[in-house]
Amino acid sequence: MSSSRSDVRAGASAETDPLRPADHIDSEAPGDDIAQPKLGFTGWLRWGWRQLTSMRVAIILLLVLAIAAIPGSIFPQRSADPNGVIKWKADNPDLFPVLDRLSLFDVYTSPWFSAIYLLLFLSLIGCIIPRIKHHLKALRAQPPRTPARLSRLDDHLERSWVPESVDGPDAPTGSATHDAGAGRAIDVAQKQLKALGYRVARYDRGTVRSVSAERGYLRETGNLVFHISLLGVLVAVGVGGGFAYTGQKVVIEGRNFVNILTDYDSINRGRFVGDDALQPYRMTLDSFDIAYQPPGTAGAGQAGDFSANVTVTEADDSEHKGAVRVNHPLGIGADKVYLLGNGYAPSITVRNAEGEVVTSGPVAFLPQDNNMTSLGVLKVPDGMPEQMALTGFFYPTAGKLSTGAYTSAYPDLYGPLLTLDVYVGDLGIDDGTPQSVYVLDTNPMDKLTGRGTDVKSIELEPGKTAELPNGMGTVTFEDESPAGAKDFTKSVKRYVSLQIHHDESAVWVLVFAVLALVGLALALFVPRRRMWVKATPRDDGVTLEYAGLARGEDPTLASAVDDLASGHERLLDGSAPRHSESRKTPTAPEEG
Secondary structure, eight states, X not given: OHHHHHHHHHHOOTTTOTTSOTTOTTOOOTTOOOOXXXXXXXXXXXXHHHHHTSXXXXXXXXXXXXXXXXXXXXXXXXXXXXXXXXXXXXXXXXXXXXXXXXXXXXXXXXXXXXXXXXXXXXXXXXXXXXXXXXHHHXXXXXXXXXXXXXXXXXXXXXXXXXXXXXXXXXXXXTHHHHHHHHHHHHHHHHHHHHHXXXXXXXXXXXXXXXXXXXXXXXXXXXXXXXXXXXXXXXXXXXXXXHTOEEEEEEEETTOEEXXXXXXXXXXXXXXXXXXXXXXXXXXXXXXXXXXXXXXXXTTTTOEEEEEEEEXXXXXXXXXXXXXXXXTBOEEETTEEEEEEEEEEEOEEEEEETTOOEEEEEEOOOEEOSTTOOEEEEEEEOSSSSSOEEEEEEEETBEEEOTTSOXXXXXXXXXXXXXXXXXXXXXXXXXXXOOOOTTOOOOTTEEEOSSTTSSSOOEEEOTTEEEEOGGGOEEEEEOOOOOTTOOSSTTSSEXXXXXXXXXXTTHHHHHHHHHXXXXXXXXXXXXXXXXXXXXXXXXXXXXXXXEEEEESSOOTTHHHHHHHHHHHHHHHTTTOOOSSOOEEEXXXXXXXX
């Protein structure tokens, strides 16, 4: 029944229902359809800009940027850990191409991350500029007029005050005394509020005197400083990234690293970094010191301290010593040198059948466990009848498992052993395709020793030599121990993996980050409030009203009004209020 009445009612026109105006929302004037205006291309652009530059969208974009950065901490990044990317690819050959197309290994330079970054940049600019204009206008404006009825405010206090009479022939008497007292009370209140840091303005209407005061604009200033600092961080990171570079280098004890592009194992540089932009210096790894917990103790084999001791030679041939430790980078000019990892580099010499040295030198082996069982590859493209590669494991303190396989029982050099397998065939380097020195594609090669063949793997201790299969020559595990050494503790060289990072924008990022914290503290803890003092002369004295209004939550506003009234009373020549005070407090609504 009610539904039918509603339908009839909704379909009624102004003619059938005289109580319904012709322009009512439900009226249906014939031939008078409402036509919505079309925004057009410019209108849609204006609408989109207003949405983008709203504070709500800026906060959403900031949150989206934080979420978009998460993959950068989950997956290894080419800019920071290229070897980790290579290992991830080897461990996940099927999934890697999919994630690589999504730029998950180059998150911070990916198109989608850059799009979010630029949108946030534009949004912050669009938010900040209008707010700065509005804030500057508000700073120049006078405090608002005193409301006519201060008693309507929640934080309101009213007191009666009788001014003292002044003797003399020209002294005011009666109501004139009270009128002069009202003016004096507001003069005192004005000075009091100024001393408290308020901006004040005097508003008198007839005999009613009042002063309006406000403070807390530092809150909005802090808010703007916070957002401008965020914008500064974005600019510093974006622009500074174009002048920054990060490179990795493996340096073996006794060898040098020269800070030029061709001496890096891998390097990622900003678009504005030229070939000659790197600071010229040479760094020599003198030694690598590491201390392990002794066997038989709690935490045996755990490393207690790392120190890569280096000598840095500047462009003017001046030298200085330094050390690179974990979490303690070495500063060389504007570069920071970080210690990423370390390992062993057994020195291997390969000779052909005629006894000629084909290759000789330390080879970096990658650690596979906490006891430094290490895996390495040595490629020999020339000097042999055909291309050859040696792959093997290095065990600092070799021990045998029940299966007969070797393992390392301790990370230090107490019984080093090197096992090698020999491969011959195409190394895949003739076509110029870059390859990792730590990875060997064995598919196009033939295995001559080790598991799956009739020949055992080559096993060598420091200083020993073994024959290569098929009379190809010999391989020697060189002993690097100093003369007179009685054990193997110095028989194998160590290497360190270093990261050289150059980013002069880091100082600016720090400055803007500190400013952002300062601005946030001001925005959170500086109250924005307005205060009024009104003096109304009466026949029996002067009625003084005190009121406050906060912009936002301000739990201390009531006590601020009390303190203002108490301080004002003390300043009025010590006069005490004659009548009891009255305060308006918020009351809860009655339940129906």
